[in-house]
Structure formats: structure tokens, C-alpha cells
């Protein structure tokens with residue numbers, strides 16, 4: 001792993017962990033509004049299949065958005081670390097009463113139920129956590145390579161769905177990230193302040 005990536009990862013993680021709970025709350029409210037506005041802009045009233053994540057480590061808090069999306073009738077999924085091929089993610093249906101368990105990092109995920117897994121191309125949107133992003137939509141994650149590995153096959157094709165959208169605080173933006181061959185760049189990143197499109 002490049003030293004520069006590790007340094008950026010550590011410094012941006014510290015920045016976002018230092019946000020106050022009030023800043024986190026305001027950010028979560030803005031994220032909710034920005035994503036709903038983004039969906040409305042599609043002029044499409046269909047109920048979407050949306051993979052999201054459960055926030056951890058100072059990440060932009062998705063809990064308000066999750067409730068709003070449920071209220072609007074969309075179907076939500078959360079990442080589950082694959083039980084056998086532990087380097088990939090599965091996306092499992094997430095409902096208010098889904099049984100949950102902590103994964104190896106202490107992040108809650110739905111208890112594995114194979115009947116509730118959504119194949120990647122059936123998702124409309126994949127809302128992704130990230131540690132840092134740059135001016136060109138490159139993404140640096142927590143260092144597990146989970147999203148990059150999960151998306152690798154898709155990335156080699158001209159895929160339509162899911163649309164990849166990164167979620168981040170504005171303080172997670174850096175000028176330029178050192179990129180690796182396996183990194184999957186994003187076309188959209190939503191922060192509390194702005195929706196970036198490339």
C-alpha cells in the first residue's frame with residue numbers, strides 16, 4: 001500500500017472524527033435533502049432499489065436519509081461482508097425489523113439471509129462510503145478494498161446500473177489522490193454542501 005494513501009487516509013479520518021455531533025447532525029440533514037433533490041431531478045417517480053451503508057468512524061450519517069427513503073417507499077440494502085469470500089460485499093435487503101449483527105469491524109450488517117441478497121445489476125443506486133475523494137472523482141476507502149473488488153467486474157464493462165454515488169463530508173475532499181489500477185472512480189459525489197458530477 002502506498003505510504004501517501006495511508007497518510008491521506010489517516011489525516012482525513014481524523015478530520016471527520018473531529019466533527020462535532022451538531023456538525024454531524026446538520027450534515028445528515030443536508031445529505032438527506034441533497035439526495036432527495038438528486039432523485040427528484042431524475043423526474044422519475046419509480047420506487048428505487050438503493051444500497052446504502054450504516055455510518056461508522058465519523059462518516060456522513062445516513063440514518064436520516066435511510067428513514068426518508070423508507071418513508072418514500074424505496075427498497076434499501078446494506079453491505080454484508082461475504083461469509084466465504086470475505087473480500088467481497090453482498091447487498092442484502094434492509095428493513096426496519098431486519099435482524100442485525102456486528103461484522104469484524106463492529107459495523108452492523110443484516111444477518112445473512114441468501115433469499116434477501118440483491119444482485120449488483122438489479123440495484124439502481126449504490127451509495128458508497130469513502131475516506132477521501134479528489135477533484136476528478138477518485139475515491140479512497142478504508143483500505144479493505146471491498147468496494148473496489150466487488151465492483152471490479154462491473155467496471156470492466158459498460159454498465160448502466162447501479163449508479164455509483166459517493167457520500168462524504170466536504171472536509172474529505174483533497175486536490176489529487178494517488179490512484180491505483182483497481183480504483184473505481186465515481187461520477188457523482190454528494191456532500192452536505194454540493195453535488196459533484198463528472
Ligand SMILES: Nc1nc2c(c(=O)[nH]1)N(C=O)[C@@H](CNc1ccc(C(=O)N[C@@H](CCC(=O)O)C(=O)O)cc1)CN2
Pocket residue numbers: 053054055056059079089105107129130141142143144145146147
Ligand atoms: N460504514 C461503512 N461500512 C462498510 C465500509 C465502510 O467503509 N464504511 N466498508 C468499505 O469497504 C466495508 C468495511 N470496511 C472496513 C475496512 C476497515 C475498517 C477499519 O476500521 N479498519 C481498522 C483496522 C481494523 C482491523 O484490521 O481490525 C482501521 O483502519 O483502523 C472498517 C471497515 C463494508 N462496510
Ligand SMILES: Nc1ncnc2c1ncn2[C@@H]1O[C@H](COP(=O)(O)OP(=O)(O)OP(=O)(O)O)[C@@H](O)[C@H]1O
Pocket residue numbers: 001129130139140141142143144145146147148149152180182183
Ligand atoms: N479489484 C481488485 N482485485 C484484487 N485486489 C484488489 C482489488 N481492489 C482492491 N484490491 C486490494 O485491496 C487492497 C486495498 O485496496 P484500497 O486501498 O484501494 O482499498 P479502499 O478503496 O481504501 O477500500 P474500500 O474499497 O473497501 O473502501 C489493495 O491492497 C488491493 O490489493
